[in-house]
Amino acid sequence: MEQCAKSYRGHPCFNPRAVKEHGRIHLPVAPRCNIKCRYCDRRYSCANENRPGIAAKVMSPAEAMGHLAKSIEIEPRISVAGIAGPGDPLYNEETFKTFQMINREFPQMILCLSTNGLLLKERLYDLICCGVKTLTVTVNAVDRFIGQEIYDYVSYHGNIYRGLDAAELLIEKQLAGIEAAVKNDFLVKVNTVMIPGINEGHIDAVAKRVKELGAFIMNIMPLIPSGDFAHIPAPDCKQIEKLRKDNSATMEQMHHCRQCRADAVGML
Numbered sequence: 001m002e003q004c005a006k007s008y009r010g011h012p013c014f015n016p017r018a019v020k021e022h023g024r025i026h027l028p029v030a031p032r033c034n035i036k037c038r039y040c041d042r043r044y045s046c047a048n049e050n051r052p053g054i055a056a057k058v059m060s061p062a063e064a065m066g067h068l069a070k071s072i073e074i075e076p077r078i079s080v081a082g083i084a085g086p087g088d089p090l091y092n093e094e095t096f097k098t099f100q101m102i103n104r105e106f107p108q109m110i111l112c113l114s115t116n117g118l119l120l121k122e123r124l125y126d127l128i129c130c131g132v133k134t135l136t137v138t139v140n141a142v143d144r145f146i147g148q149e150i151y152d153y154v155s156y157h158g159n160i161y162r163g164l165d166a167a168e169l170l171i172e173k174q175l176a177g178i179e180a181a182v183k184n185d186f187l188v189k190v191n192t193v194m195i196p197g198i199n200e201g202h203i204d205a206v207a208k209r210v211k212e213l214g215a216f217i218m219n220i221m222p223l224i225p226s227g228d229f230a231h232i233p234a235p236d237c238k239q240i241e242k243l244r245k246d247n248s249a250t251m252e253q254m255h256h257c258r259q260c261r262a263d264a265v266g267m268l
Contacts, residue, residue, distance in 0.1 A: 013136070021077060023077045025067075025264070026083065026260060026264045028262045031086055034118055041230075083114070090113070116137070119177075121173065121176045144167040150198060189219060191218075222236075
């Protein structure tokens, strides 16, 4: 629990009071993904874009270590080293190699990972061995009928699932992973993308379910229109803030998210 308290104090995504004193770096070492979200488009990356799932380049673990060392030298307030893609970190062995190297060479760093949660429970021991203590899991639905509108397919152990089967499998694995992570003293943040016309009336159900499992904080993010959902207008700030306010009685809400790239670095 002492490690959890340390992670909370020094992690700007979990603790809003840490934003001015602590920074983060995302190391883009994980290119492959095992699900296809209909709002995701990783075919291009503009330097002026700020959205999850994109990076200027994918780095090897060795390149990431060099980048981390230079970044800390330039901005010593960086206290969190995270891996957030551009694919799903748990689906890439480079993730674990990189975390092992950071834990060995920069033991003071808080290690963080963002995932879709499909492989979370089965890779949890590997994360523990690497020294990771903070997690973000993107959960957009806890109802398979809503989930099937959001996910095109899920690839799991050599099989491709679509429709209700894909959504049911992903939701089952996400919830089991969150529960297992909390039981192993991880701090868990849940990201939920608000998609107008699809899940905006369902986010309260997501909040209640992940809170029951022990998630610490929720981050309701506006859809960035892209991919199959390029035609859906992004929700405005008032809509997002109302959702956060409505769900704040259920669990703590994050209000300062920047929807960071997979290669973000510096202060929020």
